Amino acid sequence: MTLPTDPDRTNHNGRSSRTDSQTPDSRTRHEKYRDLLEILRGLGKTAVAYSGGVDSTFLLAAAKEAPVEELVAMTMKRPYIPQWELAEAEEFIQQLGVEHQVVELPVDEEVRNNVVNRCYYCKSSTFGYFREQLEKMGFDTLVDGTNADDTQEYRPGLRAIRENKVRSPLQEAGLTKPEIRALSREMGLPDWDKPANTCLVTRIPYNTLVRDEDLRLIEQAEYYLMKQGFRQVRVRKHDDLARIEVEPEMVARLLEPGTASTITSHLKELGFRYVSLDLEGYKTGKMDQAILKNSK
Numbered sequence: 001m002t003l004p005t006d007p008d009r010t011n012h013n014g015r016s017s018r019t020d021s022q023t024p025d026s027r028t029r030h031e032k033y034r035d036l037l038e039i040l041r042g043l044g045k046t047a048v049a050y051s052g053g054v055d056s057t058f059l060l061a062a063a064k065e066a067p068v069e070e071l072v073a074m075t076m077k078r079p080y081i082p083q084w085e086l087a088e089a090e091e092f093i094q095q096l097g098v099e100h101q102v103v104e105l106p107v108d109e110e111v112r113n114n115v116v117n118r119c120y121y122c123k124s125s126t127f128g129y130f131r132e133q134l135e136k137m138g139f140d141t142l143v144d145g146t147n148a149d150d151t152q153e154y155r156p157g158l159r160a161i162r163e164n165k166v167r168s169p170l171q172e173a174g175l176t177k178p179e180i181r182a183l184s185r186e187m188g189l190p191d192w193d194k195p196a197n198t199c200l201v202t203r204i205p206y207n208t209l210v211r212d213e214d215l216r217l218i219e220q221a222e223y224y225l226m227k228q229g230f231r232q233v234r235v236r237k238h239d240d241l242a243r244i245e246v247e248p249e250m251v252a253r254l255l256e257p258g259t260a261s262t263i264t265s266h267l268k269e270l271g272f273r274y275v276s277l278d279l280e281g282y283k284t285g286k287m288d289q290a291i292l293k294n295s296k
Helices: 029-041 054-065 083-096 118-137 157-163 177-187 212-227 248-254 257-270 286-295
Strands: 045-049 070-077 099-104 141-143 233-238 241-246 274-277
Touching: 029 054, 029 177, 045 054, 045 118, 054 070, 054 083, 054 177, 070 083, 070 118, 083 099, 083 212, 099 118, 118 141, 118 157, 212 233, 212 241, 212 257, 241 248, 248 257, 257 274
Parallel strands: 045 070, 045 141, 070 099, 241 274
Antiparallel strands: 233 241
């Protein structure tokens, strides 16, 4: 998984370059990757909080290549994590040959009640438990896949990262999401173009009780749509109504008479009474727009 030599920058000194947020970063992605490896080599025995997403997959592969002194991947298993995503994560871990610990945790009360800052409580309890395990194992550092772009969105979980002293090497190295995808492709990682995903609780409006049966219903509906060729998909649940979001360029395809009727019938069989399509299409953080607007 070693990267090719960067032809544009031949005099890089390997220094960990963390640029000021106000200063444009002129480093190439390959320079940033070398900085990332240097950061990782200094972390000692390291545990990667591994979700199976693009960022944590890339970070785990980089940690193995660095290499760190000792490496383990830790994955949270809760009812709101899609089962297919956990299966994909386990498959990649086996291919990479890294020790993997899957930790099954209960749903926090704040997450169950779907409060606005639910991500904070989820990450706080998750990282807190991971830290307890690491201390028993004699490990030094817990890292996560937060990247340089993540501070631009509504991310209440970032507070939990700081409080639990979790390192974010991708962010420290200044790596953005497009750069991580490009590097992942060059490294031959299987999910370099995997669509962004979030936990299933994000499909339910804030301050609405989260029931396990609703999570399974949403998961089954989204998995079905993905199997129909809609890669970036969300099924938002509003009581007994499903509001489907797909990429804007895929909206017309979903509206085709045969496709629309087939999908509608299947989602009703799963348990929805009404099935609707969001004509605006998928947009990241759509459920957070009201929060961001009120915070200004």
